[in-house]
Amino acid sequence: MxxxxxxxxxxxxxxxxxxxxxxxxxxxxxxxxxxxxxxxxxxxxxxxxxxxxxxxxxxxxPLPDLLATFGKHLLGQFVKGYPQFFDEAKDAFDFLSNIDSYIHVEVLKLYPDAELPKFYHEQHSDKHLSMYYQSSRHFEDLAVGLIEGTLAHFNTEGTVSKSEAQWQGEDAIKFDIHLN
Ligand code: HEM
Missing domain, CATH: 1.10.260 (434 Repressor (Amino-terminal Domain))
Structure with a gap:
């Protein structure tokens, strides 16, 4: 890490x-x-x-609460350190849908030894996005805080729930993000 x-x-x-x-x-x-x-x-x-x-x-x-608090803090630091990623996105779902294909790809150029998770997403409607997370590090509670911080950054209200799921036959953690 x-x-x-x-x-x-x-x-x-x-x-x-x-x-x-x-x-x-x-x-x-x-x-x-x-x-x-x-x-x-x-x-x-x-x-x-x-x-x-x-x-x-x-x-x-509780550990999950602390990790989520840390995730929110970290997101705030990312906004300061990498404002362009946020400015380029049209809304919270656009930003979140680009983590795996763009943001973490750029992170890997800056830090070639970074250990990053995999994310897949399914957008069901303009108010419901599912994200599937796979990482041997199991920082899903950190991800919850990062997602909550993202919603707050884009002045979007909503809820994030977490469940165990599968993505293409592999275990994954699924986040369901519902906007109000
Ligand atoms: C501009 C925004 C972002 C930047 C610059 C960024 C950058 C990073 C960096 C530097 C790490 C550490 C890698 C390592 O320690 O080797 C990391 C890890 C991680 N990132 Fe991002 N990230 C961003 C947004 C997000 C968002 C919004 C999420 C949540 C959906 C996310 C999920 C994670 C998770 C969960 C990890 C921990 C490693 C793991 O779970 O395997 N990131 N990210």
Missing amino acids: KGVVFTEFMDMVEEVFSDDVLDEIIEKADLPNDGAYTTVGTYDHQEIVRLVVALSETSNM
């Missing part, structure tokens, strides 16, 4: 919780490098899992 994900996670912990909570979870997670990450480095994704689990224990907040 790219270091940028770690540095953004730590920023979120400082912002939403405190410096003390950050110190506490770094200690608790017992990380190989004591929590020193550079944005361009690449680290074992289990380390971010350990940090999120430690934060869940310290804050008594």
Whole structure:
């Protein structure tokens, strides 16, 4: 996992919780490098899992809620760092439908060692989009937050639900996004 994900996670912990909570979870997670990450480095994704689990224990907040909160924060940072991707999209569904075929493709050019998930989509109507997610890292709760952050960015109200599904014979997580 790219270091940028770690540095953004730590920023979120400082912002939403405190410096003390950050110190506490770094200690608790017992990380190989004591929590020193550079944005361009690449680290074992289990380390971010350990940090999120430690934060869940310290804050008594459920893991899925924390990952979704982090996803929303991360989306806000993507808006600042990569405004062109958002400006080019005509609405939230247009943006979300282009993650796999365009946005993550561009990300891979910037960070050739990025480990990105696969997304497939089916648009049922202008108010209902299904996205199928496949990743060995199982960050579906992070994806929920990224999708919710996307809806908020495009000033669109709606709900995101998650279920287990199959895409072309392979296990996948399905997100159903319904706009109000
Ligand atoms: C401009 C927008 C976006 C940018 C620049 C971006 C970039 C990235 C980067 C740099 C990573 C880390 C890769 C690694 O650590 O090796 C990542 C991972 C990920 N991205 Fe995106 N992303 C964007 C939008 C989204 C959106 C809207 C979603 C949700 C639908 C999404 C879903 C994910 C997930 C779930 C991961 C974690 C890795 C995994 O699940 O396997 N991304 N993305």
